[in-house]
Amino acid sequence: MKARRVFSLKFVAFALTPVVTLLVAAEATLRLKYFLAPTGHDWRYLTTPIGRGSVVPPDPPSAASQDRAAVEDQMVVHWKEPCVNQTVYSADLRKEMPRTFDEHCLRGDRVAPGKAPGEYRIVFLGGSTVEDAQSDDEMMTARFKRLLPATHHGKRTTVVNAGKANFDSRTIHAYWRSVIRDLAPDLVLYYEAWNEQQGDVKFTGMSVDERMAAFRRRSIHKALYYRSMLYTYLVERFGFRMVAGTRFWKIDTKQLRHVVELAQDVRDAGAHFVFVTQAVRFPRRWKNVDTFNADQDDALLERLRGDPHYSYDVTEISALNQRLAVSSTLDLCRRYQIPAIDILDNVEALGDAGRAGLFSDLGHLTVKGDRFVGELIAARLTAMSDFENW
Numbered sequence: 001m002k003a004r005r006v007f008s009l010k011f012v013a014f015a016l017t018p019v020v021t022l023l024v025a026a027e028a029t030l031r032l033k034y035f036l037a038p039t040g041h042d043w044r045y046l047t048t049p050i051g052r053g054s055v056v057p058p059d060p061p062s063a064a065s066q067d068r069a070a071v072e073d074q075m076v077v078h079w080k081e082p083c084v085n086q087t088v089y090s091a092d093l094r095k096e097m098p099r100t101f102d103e104h105c106l107r108g109d110r111v112a113p114g115k116a117p118g119e120y121r122i123v124f125l126g127g128s129t130v131e132d133a134q135s136d137d138e139m140m141t142a143r144f145k146r147l148l149p150a151t152h153h154g155k156r157t158t159v160v161n162a163g164k165a166n167f168d169s170r171t172i173h174a175y176w177r178s179v180i181r182d183l184a185p186d187l188v189l190y191y192e193a194w195n196e197q198q199g200d201v202k203f204t205g206m207s208v209d210e211r212m213a214a215f216r217r218r219s220i221h222k223a224l225y226y227r228s229m230l231y232t233y234l235v236e237r238f239g240f241r242m243v244a245g246t247r248f249w250k251i252d253t254k255q256l257r258h259v260v261e262l263a264q265d266v267r268d269a270g271a272h273f274v275f276v277t278q279a280v281r282f283p284r285r286w287k288n289v290d291t292f293n294a295d296q297d298d299a300l301l302e303r304l305r306g307d308p309h310y311s312y313d314v315t316e317i318s319a320l321n322q323r324l325a326v327s328s329t330l331d332l333c334r335r336y337q338i339p340a341i342d343i344l345d346n347v348e349a350l351g352d353a354g355r356a357g358l359f360s361d362l363g364h365l366t367v368k369g370d371r372f373v374g375e376l377i378a379a380r381l382t383a384m385s386d387f388e389n390w
Contacts, residue, residue: 097134109160130163144375194280197322274339322362
């Protein structure tokens with residue numbers, strides 16, 4: 001009996017060896033694939049779960065902050081970003097560079113809620129295109145600061161990057177009320193439009209999150225998610241298959257009122273607000289339409305939706321909606337006399353080849369793009385006729 005049991009264990013071990021070998025090979029292949037990706041070179045892809053980086057947990061919001069954050073739907077922002085300090089690979093410098101957050105989960109200059117009298121504080125609001133995937137020295141807001149004068153009206157200039165991935169205008173507005181207002185900025189620059197698309201349908205990634213919510217309460221998922229790259233890849237592939245048939249067509253432009261309300265709240269706090277047009281890698285002229293015109297964007301999206309022969313192109317639909325959001329917000333800025341910096345013509349003038357070098361995908365900037373856009377915003381800001389009076 002004992003000999004038979006030993007034989008059985010050896011047989012099982014022998015039988016499982018190819019399976020274990022295949023799983024290990026798949027795990028190693030996926031880790032290497034993500035590490036070597038253009039936006040990769042993050043050592044945690046190779047070392048997880050051994051080297052998961054340092055997590056800086058945010059302080060809980062004060063009772064006063066929570067009260068002020070009670071907007072129309074009682075929405076209070078408890079930011080979900082892990083604020084992981086890490087190193088990222090610089091394609092320009094060809095070396096690892098630090099990408100860090102402060103104790104408030106913000107990037108850029110380290111500041112305290114109580115602003116010093118000798119400081120002129122600028123805060124950038126937006127989504128992941130502001131938060132940036134680049135290193136501290138190469139991100140867009142750092143490039144922006146380098147082109148600014150070191151002082152403004154004799155005060156030291158600081159620039160805070162308060163961008164948060166996936167934040168749309170509604171969430172950014174609530175984030176201002178619950179967190180950013182306490183920083184008492186002198187100037188707020190708003191750079192976002194792309195994320196308005198998740199306001200209606202949560203878009204694909206958000207839908208995946210909702211469909212996978214049940215998994216997250218299971219201990220095995222918590223133990224393996226983003227610790228095993230193979231498990232993470234399979235789960236997310238499964239999630240995206242579940243929403244593969246989802247079709248999003250057009251944002252509800254009424255939600256852009258949050259930008260107007262945010263601008264008013266910033267003014268009420270004694271600061272200045274400037275809307276900056278978000279650039280994407282997409283031409284101005286598309287299918288005989290001027291995509292810098294909100295009415296033409298709207299009409300084209302309706303035409304595509306009504307065309308039974310149209311083959312759904314997520315890049316095209318996403319780009320047209322981003323342009324619809326930008327153009328519609330610019331119209332609101334003109335109506336409500338909100339200052340705006342429009343950089344779209346400058347990006348368009350680069351042509352298809354020139355724009356391609358600025359973006360890693362449809363809207364996220366490369367190191368070159370961060371330099372171009374950041375310095376362009378700084379130049380346009382300092383050239384504004386009333387900036388010196390702010």
